[in-house]
Amino acid sequence: MSPDATAAATSFAAAAAAAAPTAPSRGCVSLPFRGGSRAPRRAVASMAVSTPRSAAAASFLERRESERALHFVKYQGLGNDFIMVDNRDSSEPKVTPEEASKLCDRNFGIGADGVIFVMPGSNGADYTMRIFNSDGSEPEMCGNGVRCFARFIAELENLQGTHSFTIHTGAGLIIPEIQSDGQVKVDMGEPILSGPDIPTKLLATKNKAVVQAELEVEGLTWHVTCVSMGNPHCVTFGAKDLKVDDLKLSEIGPKFEHHEMFPARTNTEFVQVLSRSHLKMQVWERGAGATLACGTGACAVVVAAVLEGRAERKCVVDLPGGPLEIEWREDDNHVYMTGPAEAVFYGSVVH
Numbered sequence: 220m221s222p223d224a225t226a227a228a229t230s231f232a233a234a235a236a237a238a239a240p241t242a243p244s245r246g247c248v249s250l251p252f253r254g255g256s257r258a259p260r261r262a263v264a265s266m267a268v269s270t271p272r273s274a275a276a277a278s279f280l281e282r283r284e285s286e287r288a289l290h291f292v293k294y295q296g297l298g299n300d301f302i303m304v305d306n307r308d309s310s311e312p313k314v315t316p317e318e319a320s321k322l323c324d325r326n327f328g329i330g331a332d333g334v335i336f337v338m339p340g341s342n343g344a345d346y347t348m349r350i351f352n353s354d355g356s357e358p359e360m361c362g363n364g365v366r367c368f369a370r371f372i373a374e375l376e377n378l379q380g381t382h383s384f385t386i387h388t389g390a391g392l393i394i395p396e397i398q399s400d401g402q403v404k405v406d407m408g409e410p411i412l413s414g415p416d417i418p419t420k421l422l423a424t425k426n427k428a429v430v431q432a433e434l435e436v437e438g439l440t441w442h443v444t445c446v447s448m449g450n451p452h453c454v455t456f457g458a459k460d461l462k463v464d465d466l467k468l469s470e471i472g473p474k475f476e477h478h479e480m481f482p483a484r485t486n487t488e489f490v491q492v493l494s495r496s497h498l499k500m501q502v503w504e505r506g507a508g509a510t511l512a513c514g515t516g517a518c519a520v521v522v523a524a525v526l527e528g529r530a531e532r533k534c535v536v537d538l539p540g541g542p543l544e545i546e547w548r549e550d551d552n553h554v555y556m557t558g559p560a561e562a563v564f565y566g567s568v569v570h
């Protein structure tokens with residue numbers, strides 16, 4: 220995006236108005252939304268105008284209409300928010316990693332933790348999901364994102380009630396199921412525990428897994444358990460009496476993310492055990508920083524808590540944005556995540 224176009228991104232309401240033949244005076248895109256449990260708020264409520272547009276405003280809107288507009292819907296899962304792009308007509312993402320990073324900017328762009336593309340199915344799956352983090356890097360998987368993905372598909376395909384899809388991701392086949400209450404339950408597959416596959420250079424400590432390994436960060440020795448849910452996670456229950464709310468996340472998080480023991484960087488979860496079925500965590504995400512929730516992170520946390528003997532296989536995990544239900548089943552070794560996802564607003568942006 221050029222600086223001019225970046226400015227245009229902040230006034231995407233205007234671009235949306237240009238793309239909204241059915242509701243020109245409200246300045247909104249008229250995508251066919253049924254709204255699920257809660258209808259998406261119109262991003263441009265404050266832009267509502269009831270008087271005719273001036274000639275200058277009209278020409279601005281017409282100009283925007285003639286430029287390349289990206290239509291999107293903003294979704295969130297427990298405050299982990301994404302710009303969702305309907306990319307079903309192409310296997311090439313409609314925006315570049317650099318553009319995605321600018322769109323995610325909360326001051327100069329739309330604002331989000333990542334951009335997610337709904338793409339044609341591959342490897343026999345119904346759909347393919349790709350995602351760019353807010354720094355433009357491409358992770359293998361995103362747990363909250365895949366719940367948003369399922370709800371977005373339901374809107375795009377005009378599906379009602381319970382539905383299940385197969386989604387090809389960088390972490391393999393992921394299967395979300397929209398439940399009757401609107402929550403999405405996701406079969407997140409099997410956790411990966413072998414150090415080189417996560418990847419981490421930390422050596423295995425228990426049955427080929429990296430469990431309670433020592434890691435030096437900021438002059439402190441942390442005990443960490445490493446788990447991949449397709450993307451890498453480093454889970455720490457920290458020092459004794461750790462209160463996750465007391466952490467200086469923005470100082471300590473990057474030290475873990477860029478630690479030499481994690482050649483592909485890492486997501487890091489700081490966890491407090493409230494009971495054997497109730498955990499509380501904060502997350503520093505690779506490529507996105509502190510976020511309000513991380514679905515793959517919550518899954519990794521329960522796996523790590525079980526491996527360390529701290530919790531049962533079925534837990535509620537409290538994140539800053541709200542709770543997720545996580546179960547690491549013994550019979551199939553898969554991790555299941557259940558939580559909400561909803562549309563927030565929709566619009567267009569010139570990019």
Ligand SMILES: N[C@@H](CCC[C@H](N)C(=O)O)C(=O)O
Pocket residue numbers: 299352357358359360361362363364450451486504505506507510512513514515516
């Ligand atoms: N928020 C996501 C994870 C997104 C990817 C992550 N930042 C990475 O780089 O691995 C989730 O809900 O899982």
